[in-house]
Amino acid sequence: MTEQRGNWTSSMGFVLAATGSAIGLGNLWKFPFITWENNGGAFVLVYLICIAAVGLPIMMAEVLIGRKSQKSAVGALKEAVGPAWGLVGGWGVVCGFILLSYYTVIAGWSLFYFTKTLGWTATGFPADLQTGELFGAQVSNAGLQVMLSLGFTIATISVVYFGVQKGIERIARIFLPILFAILLLLLVSALGMSGSGEALAFIFRPDFGRLEPSGLLEALGHSFFTLSLGMGAMITFGSYMDRNQSIAKASALIVCLDTLIALVATVIMFSVIFSVPGMAEQVGSSTVGMLFISLPALFYSEVPFGALLGPLFYVLVALAALTSTVSLLEVVTSFLIDERGITRHKATVMSGGAIFVFTIMAALSFADVPILSTMHLFGEGDTAKIGWFSTADHFVSNWMLPTGGFAITMAAGWFMTREATEGELVDGTEPRWFHYGAWRFFIRFVAPIAVGAIIVSVMFFNVDFS
């Protein structure tokens, strides 16, 4: 049994794998565009506060629940809190399933742009190419979409198949340093561009007059997604963690690295955008497409060493996405291993295969396929969510992660005893800055009120986090 479950090889193993889970499309794709939509500065500051006041305490709560019980999401919540709490774990498993089904599709786009940029680097960027049209043609090409996401699914399954040490930890160990190195190269290049000063001011100079109340909620909602919280991923990763490692220290490190990478990615993208006259207006109309519409061409016209950095950038996106998809698949797989007694190999292939059926639905959402590209459950008019991709994203970001997160704050703050949580967080390994009473205050009051505000605003005020 323990052999089946596995554990990290060292304390760094956990930090790397969890950081790999946290750093993903949320940092490289979503954070830059929500920062753009919310006018930078003040939004970024509010986001940092949400990460510290809500994200970090919940991260510690998830990790401690996992480590205490050494079980994956369902079993961990059952054991640490009570039998009925297995449902919350089950909610997380379903959430991982749905989230992975559409996350893989965006991850697949990075493979497409990697091959495209490689081609352009070799033969030159075609003068008459409209990247907006290229993107549209790409997402609506059904066969291509299914192939790209199949490729990414196979990569994800192959990693989880080899288990916690030889699969998940190993790729985090190899990929994260590569990812940091590529990001550093891009940062150096971007800071040398004429728009970097304006970009830094946009991101780091708060102007509270330009922050709407909805921006506050968006910052809060995103802190869940970016830290992989609210669906049991950190419970699962925490369950493979050693007793002689400080949860507070490891969690703080993961949260800092995730935040750093989100900020660096944003500085890079905005430096490029502000360097090109007229680009800011153009991006304004398609913020979501920043990564796949605005950037590809700019690598070949504006960015110093762009022909080299372009393909590297899309490798970076793919690697970041892969270390996240494996954590999502691990949530579902470890449930089958722990709760159903299925061997890892079988469990990985079964869960990966089942999720891929839904990935196909997400992949075909932008092609002209009846039902899949027309299904409509949420929103009206401009905000309507059409197709499985948008429907799933809407459901996960607005409903599943916040409710899951809320349940976890309740579990750790109100339903577990003080002795139980204190025993995990205060065991002689904790760093000097850590104060148990402060954590307990945040997890009992601050986090539930903040997460409750998300849920209320989704239910009653039509706020949308997807």
Ligand code: PHE
């Ligand atoms: N944190 C990942 C990102 O920022 C997404 C994710 C969410 C991964 C939940 C695992 C669990 O892209």
